[in-house]
Amino acid sequence: TQLLEQSPQFLSIQEGENLTVYCNSSSVFSSLQWYRQEPGEGPVLLVTVVTGGEVKKLKRLTFQFGDARKDSSLHITAAQPGDTGLYLCAGVRGAQKLVFGQGTRLTINP
Amino acid sequence: NAGVTQTPKFRVLKTGQSMTLLCAQDMNHEYMYWYRQDPGMGLRLIHYSVGEGTTAKGEVPDGYNVSRLKKQNFLLGLESAAPSQTSVYFCASSYSNGQPQHFGDGTRLSIL
Numbered sequence: 541t542q543l544l545e546q547s548p549q550f551l552s553i554q555e556g557e558n559l560t561v562y563c564n565s566s567s568v569f570s571s572l573q574w575y576r577q578e579p580g581e582g583p584v585l586l587v588t589v590v591t592g593g594e595v596k597k598l599k600r601l602t603f604q605f606g607d608a609r610k611d612s613s614l615h616i617t618a619a620q621p622g623d624t625g626l627y628l629c630a631g632v633r634g635a636q637k638l639v640f641g642q643g644t645r646l647t648i649n650p
Numbered sequence: 651n652a653g654v655t656q657t658p659k660f661r662v663l664k665t666g667q668s669m670t671l672l673c674a675q676d677m678n679h680e681y682m683y684w685y686r687q688d689p690g691m692g693l694r695l696i697h698y699s700v701g702e703g704t705t706a707k708g709e710v711p712d713g714y715n716v717s718r719l720k721k722q723n724f725l726l727g728l729e730s731a732a733p734s735q736t737s738v739y740f741c742a743s744s745y746s747n748g749q750p751q752h753f754g755d756g757t758r759l760s761i762l
Binding site: 588628 | 654690691695698708739742755
């Protein structure tokens, strides 16, 4: 059983479309991190959200932490081929170690 | 900046062989981690260390051992490799627990 469930697991869309990726759990997290991983490389941190209801923007990417701190979403506006990659959410619960979701593999077609 | 460096990048082993994966970080981080990444399963924590001379088990520790003799290095050993250990292994480091982790580029390991 995955503590953090990401959906969808795979998403392939055309350049210019909008999309949303979800990261859900039944557990409360003190913070949640989003990473992007490209082929042959390790994950790279995009953003950390800490406060329930928090919204952070990174250019065309908008990240939101749920009010109850159990879920998060990543919305990409006007997707570009450079957004292609594996997106991972990861949650922190107290003194426990970071727990990763299984990832969303995103492909943006030109 | 080198960040986190993993060696080797690729390796093929036969069942029963042993090997050591090396991870080095130059950010003076206290915490270091070893993960394995398998299709559809995200990153699973094998072992971690909260400082020089310390190690602890993660989610999937069986068949692996680790050592942290120096703060900057974290070694992952496979004593007797099994096909189920075929995976991509990532090392990461962080300033403290819960802080963002910095990852190496991975070691792709195949056990035949």
